[in-house]
Amino acid sequence: MMFSKVLVANRGEIAARIMRTAKEMGIATVAVYHHLDRGAPHVRMADEAVELDGDVPTKAYLDQEQIIGICARLGVEAIHPGYGFLSENAEFAERVTKAGIVFIGPDAGAMHLMGDKVRSRNFAAEHGVPVAPSVLQGDDPENFLARAKAIGFPLLIKASAGGGGKGMKIVREAGDLVEAVRTASSEAERYFGDGLVYAEKLVERGRHIEVQVIGDGTGRVLHLCERECSIQRRYQKIVEEAPAPNLSDDLRQRIRAAAVRLASAAKYRNAGTIEFILGADGDFYFLEMNTRLQVEHPVTEMILGLDLVAEQFRVAAGEGLSFRQEDIKPSGHAIEVRICAEEPEKDFRPAIGRVGLLRLPKGEGVRFDGGIAEGQAVTPAFDSMLAKLIAHGGTRAEAISRMKLALADLALLGVPTNIDYLARVMAHPAFAAARIDTGFLSEHAGTLNPDDAVAELERAACAAAALAQSDFRRLAFDVPEPHAAMGGWRN
Template sequence: MKDYPFTRILVANRGEIACRVIRAIREMGLTSIAVHHAVEASARHVREADEAVEITGDTPVAAHLDIPQLIAVASTTGAQAIHPGYGFVSENAGFARAVAEAGLVFIGPDADTIALMGDKISARTFAEAHGVPVAPSVLPTDDLDAFAEAAAQIGFPLLIKASAGGGGKGMSIVREASSLRDAARLAASEAKRYFGDGRVYAELYVERPRHIEVQVLGDGQGRVLHLHERECSVQRRFQKIVEEAPSSNLSPDVAAEICASAVRLAEAAKYRNAGTVEFILGQDGRFFFLEMNTRLQVEHPVTEMITGIDLVKAQIDVAAGRGLPCPQGEIGRNGHSIECRICAENADQDFRPETGRIDFLHVPEAPWLRFEHALDQGQRVTADFDPMLAKLVVHGADRAQAIDRAIGALGELSILGVTTNVDYLARVLDNAAFRAADIHTGFLQEQAEALLPPPMDDAATDRALIAAALGFRDFRRMIFDVPPLQAAIGYWRN
């Protein structure tokens, strides 16, 4: 398109988010370029892109993390911009810097902002300096005894966190002074192993907290919009599996304060592109800054569902210098949306990751439903990548309708050949406490017994096996199709 400074975009990612970004690029009349390791040469994101290039590495993940190789692919294919999706190099300041140094447009914030917000200590210090509430905390020190003594003065429980961490790594809850030093050592060791940075800090742990986040869009000149808040409290091992927009049971005043705090932080940082400011909300109504994710979030579709704003297209527009999509006053909030993360895992075995082959796939369809995925029947699900397979997103006039629609859609969804959390998610949504919006980050542990699968008698087992068998195309053909010889003979009998 003539009014864009770039027309060819390299999508430096894979799977469902790559497909999501490629779809937006295609709808904008631009050209998408995919990357893939050899093991995913026939993957859906490769087929849907206008062009695709193979990347190499010791492992598939290593290939997707190879910054020089990604820049080289962009150069050889004539890409003028790079969209990182989420995960992999999306929050890597070095990657954003390398993109800019190569004369390319990074569809995301600048490298300095990623570095500032990627370090949780510098981020919380910045937030506090700009009037955003932060929990009482102790910053790291080489003197473990001094760190433990200062942390104990805050009071218990405490949360030990990795400065450069995320996804629950390098994180632990400490409830008494006697276990503080050991917890700090363990957290530092885990942080060093996962992030190459062993710094940890301690902050007051809020009991039964809710996890509230605010979607922001900035133009890089100090103008920032918020697209309302999301509820992300339903988590297992500090990782979200159900998200909602807007938040449930949140007073308008508190929601407004949280959104204003998010905007204030992003404005101070002169934030550019899409980002998410996350908060912990206590039962007493106090909220504290948690972190800022300088990328598109996995759960961005629920915000799109209630606002009608396509966040990926908005990202591309901002990166192209076309500004923000509309004034703050025009960003409405329509109905309620829920997202369920479909993962290859066994929820009844401590969410153990699963592998296998997708022997049968049936995706529900409805005007109020989005199924974001990159799955194919016959595809192998391996341990090479994250266990999240897809996202089922629904919209309803209100939260009750959204819950019912999500449960119904999960019931229609069929993924055979690999164990998933589909049935577990349906039980979560149908849980009485969830329906009442009595949720917090420890909800799944608190409701663990209530979320167990119901016992299955012999008749129910038979019905399940028959249904599964009928789902296989070859089985149906063998049972129901008329063999050619008999068809030729017709009704003749010997």
């Protein structure tokens, strides 16, 4: 039977997105929140909301015991972890299951197997999925360095645990290897509590191709096509699209088949994503598996007419998959951009502020997944991503055209964002021609970053537009005098 009440162990846009589907399915929702998020949209959307104890926001959202206790108190039947936070924590999945609650995601065993980069790479190789030449750091540092050098440069040093660009260093010369290993290991220890790193062959000018999969836990796994995620800054994606452009039919099918073969071997249950790096020579290598729902899942939904969160609910409830592989027929093209509070002209430095004005774009094929509202504070306590904008069209060119219009119509004032930068990416001729790889933003930095005069003019225009809005003026300036706030008297 389908769940009657689900707790969403997350915040922001992904919490709001999960709740929308839950409500459509008649499932009651419970939100958890830190006091900094008290007025956030996901808190207002939920049928019930419980404030988490804790001074540090991220630690509050990671408090497993507190979250499981809330479920027991409120009669929650299942937990959806979204992405980030506890979504790929095998210990949490295990504790949730032992408490008699359904974890909407893979089981702890699959997380242990596929969530660890080294373990999953070995598993992939055992099942005929290509992996890049690599060597794992061990107890013998000198031997590790020697074996890494034997692979040949350039190398990529990566953290065994975690992701998101943390604990990753490119090494182009032997003289830089020792320091790169030291800093990558230190960063990995700081972010993930595990300093183990490995070195692998760096695929220059590679493309980041990933395959969305979903399985029922018995070994039956379907692919939901692939996505192109090569537009990245600091190893983090900011533009994703589906299907991947400029792939031959043969290569596309081989990548999809490799993903299905690997997930099937792991008897994977629920939604997951298998990521590959594709070289200019047509060779592709397994990178990792994300054992959760991805940030970029909307582009897959748009081209297939599916609701992936609904499918997650159905699989977790034991209903199985509602479609067959032959039912998966992509229609058109979809592009997603991540709206982040950051300053691209300052090396994408995260920004803070308060959302003074938010006006959303409308139009055919346009979707906005957000978790922000006017008056909401953007603090350094959380990731800089505020929302996602998605555009779907009959062709890639039409999707780009609709995305340009949507970005032009999107107004988010009060905090610096990358909206204008993303518009320049969409307008770039190399992007239009799908000449893209993971070095795209660096290669075209000169044409993507505006000169100072243009940037100053844009800021002035935004300020003028904001001041013309009565709602913005009210939020910015209608602050009562202290004596007015206390009453009609003066000392």
